[in-house]
Amino acid sequence: xxxxxxxxxxxxxxxxxxxxxxxxxxxxxxxxxxxxxxxxxxxxxxxxxxxxxxxxxxxxxxxxxxxxxxxxxxxxxxxxxxxxxxxxxxxxxxxxxxxxxxxxxxxxxxxxxxxxxxxxxxxxxxxxxxxxxxxxxxxxxxxxxxxxxxxxxxxxxxxxxxxxxxxxxxxxxxxxxxxxxxxxxxxxxxxxxxxxxxxxxxxxxxxxxxxxxxxxxxxxxxxxxxxxxxxxxxxxxxxxxxxxxxxxxxxxxxxxxxxxxxxxxxxxxxxxxxxxxxxxxxxxxxxxxxxxxxxxxxxxxxxxxxxxxxxxxxxxxxxxxxxxx
Numbered sequence: 618x619x620x621x622x623x624x625x626x627x628x629x630x631x632x633x634x635x636x637x638x639x640x641x642x643x644x645x646x647x648x649x650x651x652x653x654x655x656x657x658x659x660x661x662x663x664x665x666x667x668x669x670x671x672x673x674x675x676x677x678x679x680x681x682x683x684x685x686x687x688x689x690x691x692x693x694x695x696x697x698x699x700x701x702x703x704x705x706x707x708x709x710x711x712x713x714x715x716x717x718x719x720x721x722x723x724x725x726x727x728x729x730x731x732x733x734x735x736x737x738x739x740x741x742x743x744x745x746x747x748x749x750x751x752x753x754x755x756x757x758x759x760x761x762x763x764x765x766x767x768x769x770x771x772x773x774x775x776x777x778x779x780x781x782x783x784x785x786x787x788x789x790x791x792x793x794x795x796x797x798x799x800x801x802x803x804x805x806x807x808x809x810x811x812x813x814x815x816x817x818x819x820x821x822x823x824x825x826x827x828x829x830x831x832x833x834x835x836x837x838x839x840x841x842x843x844x845x846x847x848x849x850x851x852x853x854x855x856x857x858x859x860x861x862x863x864x865x866x867x868x869x870x871x872x873x874x875x876x877x878x879x880x881x882x883x884x885x886x887x888x889x890x891x892x893x894x895x896x897x898x899x900x901x902x903x904x905x906x907x908x909x910x911x912x913x914x915x916x917x918x919x920x921x922x923x924x925x926x927x928x929x930x931x932x933x934x935x936x937x938x939x940x941x942x
Contacts, residue, residue, distance in 0.1 A: 626847070627685040632660040640664070640683055643691055644671055645800035652798070693890040709738055711870045713807060717814045721871040723828030726837025729863025730846055734782040740804035743777035750776070758804040761793075768793055771803075780809050781846065799878070821845050834867050835860045 628640055641656035642663060649667040665681040672679045673788035707728070714724045728737070735741035738760045747753060751761060757778070771793060777784040784790050792812055793795050793803060801808040818825040827840045838860040843851055892910050 624685055626685065627716045628660060630662070630665045630681060633658055637664070640668070642690070642800065643688070644668065648800065671856070704871050706732045707866065708870060710806065710810065711866060713810050714814075717810070718828050720829050720831065721867060722831050722834050725834045725863040725867035725871065726831070726839075726860070727828060727841050727863075728866045729834070729838050729859045729861070730841040731780050732862045732866075733859050734846060735780050737780065739778065739780050739806035739809050741777075741782070743782060746774070746776035750774070760804065761803045779804070780806065781813055786814070817845060827860055840864045 638658040669679040740754045742757045772786045772790045795812045
C-alpha cells in the first residue's frame, strides 16, 4: 500500500480550500471536535487547536503545521480505527472503558450489564423490532447512517439500540447528535462507549461515583442495573445473573497488561500499520485467509485475529505515546 499524500507542501493557519476541508473531515473522523465552524475549508484557530491535539496523538511536534507524512499517519489511524469498530472484541471494550473509568471492578460490573443488554454488539437492534421494522442489525444501522431511516423515526420508534440498548427518545436523540457531530456511524462502538460514559458521568453521577470507586463487581453491576439501565425486571435473580457476567470479565481481564511498551520509529509503526490494515481487509473483511499476513499465527481458533488486534492496539498506542524518528 503506497502513501496517499505526497510532496513537500504544508497546511497551516490562514490556509483555505479543499485540502483544508479534507483535513477537517479527517480530524472529525478521528474524534477531534470542530464545534463552532466544522469542516468549512478555513484553517482558523479552531482547526489549529484541533490539529495540535492530533499532533499529540501522532507523537510529533505540536506546531499546528500539517505535512503529507502526518496526514498519511492520520489516514492510517482512521482506517485502523474504522475497521476495529467492526470487530468489538470484549478485550477492546474492556481496554477502552478502563481508559475512561480506571477501575476494573466498575468496568466489569458495567460490561456485565452491557452484555445482558446487547451481547456487547454496538449495532444491536432490539430483537422484537427486527421483524416489526423489517430490518436487521446491519440494515437498521446503515439506514440510520444514510438517512434512509429518518432521524425522527430513530428517536421515536421505541426500539432499543446499541451497547446499552438506548430506547427512550431523548437518549437516542442525544446518541445520534453525539455521533453525528463527530462524523461517526451510529453503530461505532468507540463513539458509543464515549457517549455512554459522558451520559453516566454527567446525568447519573451517583452511578459514575460507584463505578470509579467501588471494590465490588456486584455493587457496580447492581447500580448500573437499577439506576442506569432500569429494566422492568430487577429481581435478585437478574442482579445475580448480570453480576456473574461482570465477574467473568473481571476474571478474564482485570490482571492483564494492555500492550507492552515497544521502541519503534514512525516508519516502523507505519509498516506495522500497513500489515494490520491488510489483515483487517482480508481476515475480517473478505475472509481470504490464504493471503492474510496473519495466517502464520492461526495455531488455534481466532489466534490470528487476536494477534492482529494486539498489533493494531500497538500501532494506535505507539502513535498516542509517540515514537522516535
